[in-house]
Amino acid sequence: MSSKTDTSTxxxxxxxxxxxxxxxxxxxxxxxxxESVAAFEQGVKLSRRCESLLDKAEQRLQVLGNSEDES
Known part of the structure; x- marks a missing residue:
């Protein structure tokens, strides 16, 4: 696995x-x-991708929670 692998998708x-x-x-x-350094770099990219996806999911849940409060 190359450190240049695109994680955005x-x-x-x-x-x-x-x-x-x-x-x-x-x-x-x-x-x-x-190879260890390259693997570490890729791991950092993957970690950031996971964090970004979790942040987006949390925002969606907050929006849903807010819309229920308004009902």
């Missing part, structure tokens, strides 16, 4: 699955330094 579940695989590889200690 991944779902939350896909991002989380890829991040889990990266963590497993990093924890194994078998990756060379350069």
């Amino acid at each position: 991944l779902s939350f579940e896909e991002s989380l699955k890829q991040m889990t695989k990266l963590v497993e590889k990093l924890e194994s200690g078998e990756l060379p330094l350069e």
